[in-house]
Amino acid sequence: MARIVTPYGRHSTAEEVVAGIDLSGRRAIVTGGVSGIGLETARALAGAGAQVTVTARDDNAGQVAADIAASTGNPDVRVVPLELTSVSSIRTFVDAWDGPLHILVNNAGIMALPELRRTSQGWEEQFAVNHLGHYLLAVGLRDALARAEGARIVSVSSSAHHLSPVIFQDIHYLSRPYHPQQAYGQAKTAVALFAVAAGRRWARLGITANALNPGAIPTGLQQYIGGDLGVPVDLQKSPQQGAATSVLLATSPLLSGVTGRYFNDCAEATPVTIQPTDQAELASSVADYAIDPEKADRLWRMCDRMVG
Numbered sequence: 252m253a254r255i256v257t258p259y260g261r262h263s264t265a266e267e268v269v270a271g272i273d274l275s276g277r278r279a280i281v282t283g284g285v286s287g288i289g290l291e292t293a294r295a296l297a298g299a300g301a302q303v304t305v306t307a308r309d310d311n312a313g314q315v316a317a318d319i320a321a322s323t324g325n326p327d328v329r330v331v332p333l334e335l336t337s338v339s340s341i342r343t344f345v346d347a348w349d350g351p352l353h354i355l356v357n358n359a360g361i362m363a364l365p366e367l368r369r370t371s372q373g374w375e376e377q378f379a380v381n382h383l384g385h386y387l388l389a390v391g392l393r394d395a396l397a398r399a400e401g402a403r404i405v406s407v408s409s410s411a412h413h414l415s416p417v418i419f420q421d422i423h424y425l426s427r428p429y430h431p432q433q434a435y436g437q438a439k440t441a442v443a444l445f446a447v448a449a450g451r452r453w454a455r456l457g458i459t460a461n462a463l464n465p466g467a468i469p470t471g472l473q474q475y476i477g478g479d480l481g482v483p484v485d486l487q488k489s490p491q492q493g494a495a496t497s498v499l500l501a502t503s504p505l506l507s508g509v510t511g512r513y514f515n516d517c518a519e520a521t522p523v524t525i526q527p528t529d530q531a532e533l534a535s536s537v538a539d540y541a542i543d544p545e546k547a548d549r550l551w552r553m554c555d556r557m558v559g
Contacts, residue, residue: 257505259517261466265295265494268517272502274301278352278399279501280392281305282333282385283359285312288407288465290319291494292356292501298323299502301354306333306344335359335384336370338558345391351398354501356405357385357442367429374557375423381438386445386554389460397456401507404460405500406446408513408541410533412439412464413526416540417550440541443513447547450511459510461500462541466516466534468493486530513537 259268274296284293284305297303297319305315307330316328331347334340360381368376374383389396389404396402414436421427424434442462449460466488499517500506513520520537527533540546 254521255506255509255512255514255519257499257503257517259495259499261488261516262492263495263517264489264491265291265498266298266491268495268499269295269299269502272299272504274299274353274502276300277354278302278350279304279354279356280352281356281358282335282388283307284356285309285315285330288468288490288493288497289356289358290315291490292358292497293328294319294323295494295498296354296501297325297328300325302327303329305330306359308332308334333388335380335388336374336376338372338387341384341387341391345388348392348395350395351400351402352392352395353399353402354405355389355392355396355402356407356497356501357389357445358405358407358497359385360407360438362411362435363431364434365431367424367434369423372557373423375429375434377434377438378422378441381435382441382445383554383557385442386551387558389445389449390558393453393456393458396453396458400457402458403501404446404449404458405497406442406460406462407497408442408462408464409435409439410464410466410515411436412443412541413533413536413538415440416538417441417444417546419549419553422553440538441550443537443541444543444547444550446513447511447542447544448551451544451547452551454510459506459508461506461510461512461514463496463500463514464520464534464537465493465496486534511542513542
């Protein structure tokens with residue numbers, strides 16, 4: 252298959268890629284949409300007329316909805332509590348959802364927890380928040396997505412996926428030494444594999460799923476690494492630029508029917524078998540293990556067993 256490119260690039264903003272697109276009557280969910288690129292993703296979708304539900308861990312994040320409404324003129328924005336480490340919280344959210352869902356942006360994440368932390372189920376927390384909670388959310392909302400007849404799932408991965416494949420023998424660090432960055436990398440590889448598996452499983456339902464690397468953006472995500480992005484300033488992005496690829500995948504008619512792929516800078520990434528040493532090449536590529544259909548299917552089946 253030919254690599255997909257678009258008229259947009261690294262410097263494009265979410266507002267630019269959604270310009271001219273009317274999302275009136277469409278419903279969207281953005282997890283972790285109260286700050287950073289999640290906030291700018293939600294703002295762009297609302298600005299195009301979508302009804303937007305933002306999820307947050309913080310019950311007091313309601314001011315975000317007012318901020319988005321004020322800046323876009325769209326009052327149809329709400330913030331709903333969701334804890335991605337809690338199966339009961341996810342199921343409560345899913346049970347409360349009524350009607351079709353056109354766009355699901357799995358954006359929330361945590362990065363490089365300095366010490367090994369586990370959920371009540373015993374799952375490693377970075378894997379639980381970045382991938383497993385989103386897996387359970389998407390599976391729970393599958394019928395709502397199918398009712399939309401052309402729904403899109405957008406999964407926010409990271410160039411950090413190059414740091415680790417999914418270690419199927421010990422995903423949750425039960426016997427191997429814990430490493431903060433590698434655990435983050437493994438989780439973001441899982442995010443990419445989810446898009447591959449969902450794209451294959453749900454195509455018959457009219458649901459597409461794609462993953463992306465938003466780029467290096469200074470946000471609260473880097474709190475445990477001292478805010479160090481590890482890339483030159485000229486390769487960094489603003490939150491508005493970081494949200495561009497998410498919004499492109501969620502809305503652009505250029506990507507209608509495209510599924511199971513991985514994007515950087517508003518274009519499909521280049522697969523590599525060896526981790527690049529050059530920062531620019533690292534940011535524009537995807538490890539072959541992160542888009543492998545067999546690994547994606549294996550991970551899906553494992554996650555299905557984990558969540559019961």
